[in-house]
Amino acid sequence: MSDDNHPIRIGVMSCTNIVRKLSRAINLAPNATIAAIASITNSVEETKSFAASNGFPPTAKIHSSYESLLQDPDVDAVYLPIPTSLHVEWAVRAAENGKHLLLDKPVALNVFDFDLILAACEAYGVQFVDGTQWMHNPRTAKIQQLITDPDSFGHLKSVHSCFSFAASEDFLRNDIRVKPGLDGLGALGDAGWYTIQAALLANDFKLPETVTALSGPVLNDAGIVLSCGALLSWEEGITATIYCSFLANLTMEVTAIGTKGTLRVHDFVIPFQETEASFTTSTRSCLNEHKVMTELPQEACMVIEFARLVGEIKNKGAKPDGFWLSISRKTQLLVDAVKESIDNNLEPVFLSGR
Amino acid sequence: MSDDNHPIRIGVMSCTNIVRKLSRAINLAPNATIAAIASITNSVEETKSFAASNGFPPTAKIHSSYESLLQDPDVDAVYLPIPTSLHVEWAVRAAENGKHLLLDKPVALNVFDFDLILAACEAYGVQFVDGTQWMHNPRTAKIQQLITDPDSFGHLKSVHSCFSFAASEDFLRNDIRVKPGLDGLGALGDAGWYTIQAALLANDFKLPETVTALSGPVLNDAGIVLSCGALLSWEEGITATIYCSFLANLTMEVTAIGTKGTLRVHDFVIPFQETEASFTTSTRSCLNEHKVMTELPQEACMVIEFARLVGEIKNKGAKPDGFWLSISRKTQLLVDAVKESIDNNLEPVFLSGR
Structure with missing residues (x-):
């Protein structure tokens, strides 16, 4: 039996403007769905309201901490659009929790930091794509x-x-x-x-x-x-x-x-x-x-590509594809x-x- | 009595391809006419044939040397598209003969050379425009x-x-x-x-x-x-x-x-x-x-502007306009x-x- 037709369940971390755009993109992508959201600056009520006004499925869970979202077994992957200085910490923790990573650009404050993220992705076998939509x-x-x-x-x-x-x-x-x-x-x-x-x-x-x-x-x-x-x-x-x-x-x-x-x-x-x-x-x-x-729109194409690569791993036992990671590192x-x-x-x- | 309606009489020096384009431009300019041509590489017969095939007026004189053209009293101004290394010599000699100068770009091999041309233009009161058509x-x-x-x-x-x-x-x-x-x-x-x-x-x-x-x-x-x-x-x-x-x-x-x-x-x-x-x-x-x-075409606009400035000097006793000269020098x-x-x-x- 195959899980091929189950959309990849994405958790979004934060309630910023870019999350509005990406939420729409995830909703448009046939192979992805918004499974959860976590905000550490908004109240649960505010996050619920953000989710509702951005067309989240009613099943999307509201987390009040990033840790909680990263431990959610119903989340396959995360979209991480937080400030760059926080990337290493949260990208590494996401990888440690086995969550595939769609990480906004710039991917890190410098390539040394990025190599920590890269090493965690390799160690935990998670897929990496950066959020450069074009x-x-x-x-x-x-x-x-x-x-x-x-x-x-x-x-x-x-x-x-x-x-x-x-x-x-x-x-x-x-x-x-x-x-x-x-x-x-x-x-x-x-x-x-x-x-x-x-x-x-x-x-x-x-x-x-x-x-x-x-x-x-x-x-x-x-x-x-x-x-x-x-x-x-x-x-x-x-x-x-x-x-x-x-x-x-x-x-x-x-x-x-x-x-x-x-x-x-x-x-x-x-x-x-x-x-x-x-x-x-x-x-x-x-x-x-x-x-x-x-x-x-191109941001939906990005989500489709990300979910496709995650699906290869989740449903077909593939290894993570290093193409996007190598481009992020060079950039x-x-x-x-x-x-x-x-x-x-x-x-x-x-x-x-x- | 004014000479305002007499077109400025231009002598072209050489028979290169750019002279074909500029000859057409002079023919299109209502305030300019081709008065003469000099070539030092072609025979007189060849130059006559070049003149005929490029629509020169039948009155245009054929010179077999640059000196001869520069001494022609029926020439007000010259178009000088010769190799850059020859610019100082022939631009200065043109100025000394009171011929206004339309000089192709680059105007000189360096600004020191150009300043010799500039000094000659000032000393002999001739108008200078470089041949940058756009x-x-x-x-x-x-x-x-x-x-x-x-x-x-x-x-x-x-x-x-x-x-x-x-x-x-x-x-x-x-x-x-x-x-x-x-x-x-x-x-x-x-x-x-x-x-x-x-x-x-x-x-x-x-x-x-x-x-x-x-x-x-x-x-x-x-x-x-x-x-x-x-x-x-x-x-x-x-x-x-x-x-x-x-x-x-x-x-x-x-x-x-x-x-x-x-x-x-x-x-x-x-x-x-x-x-x-x-x-x-x-x-x-x-x-x-x-x-x-x-x-x-823009090259005809250039000829019109050049002939207009020469006309101001020839017909109205104006001083040469230094605008184009200053742009040439800066470039x-x-x-x-x-x-x-x-x-x-x-x-x-x-x-x-x-």
């Missing part, structure tokens, strides 16, 4: 396919990726993303994470040789990055520039240039439309607009390298051996 | 207006500009743009010139504080730049990254990000269509496509700075006082 948009697979096609794109030469948004005064004073004790990587760990992953994707997830922060990073009084740029360099003169900022108008660009083709995306992080995502390619002689239809390594270069007077950081 | 497209003025509008664009934060094309094997072996003795600035003086001018335009032609070449420039065996990138930094964290290359697919992008708006151009150097040029702007809430109609200064940084192990070059 990576699961069907458009992204199409983009990767075109960039790696030597006939139409040739060999990659240059990538520019940029994600900025103009944060409010309130955000710049109070958001966890500008607080050293919470998400201490600031715009680099938030917006920069996406731009780095885009540069990696264009390079078929090969690590660059060097990472150099560009002059002019903007830091707040606590030393948190509000805006910065970096250059990533691969062998054979392939380069990528990234730019991330909390201080500039909403922009989500990727431009990748090969010897034969150029690819442009204007909304790579969050597509302007939920069910259709576009990009353009051009060669010397012509410009093509590509539209990729998506039945479900974290590059986030760290940009930070190290900023802290080290913009000196290049050599990735060899890391 | 600067004269009506779209460019519209772009500049929008970028400098604090209401819709806010304050500039970041610019990325890129111009690349995949040169043929023959070009990479034989074109004057890859030869030290001819156009020794390579891709930086050619494609890079445009990207630097775009970054300057976005900054209202204010010079940056520092220029730093990015790692990974590609040079040929003779040390000529085939591909490179650079970071330009202004006060208050404003940065521009530029990328220029002879080794990557045709791409002509500008992305400028302000605190309130983002502006994108995909064909800034040569618009995809001759009589209509577009760009997009976006704010947090909406995306606008702008189309700017142009009755004449050359930044081209030099990128080259200096490449030659100096990617150290930043400080522009203060230059």
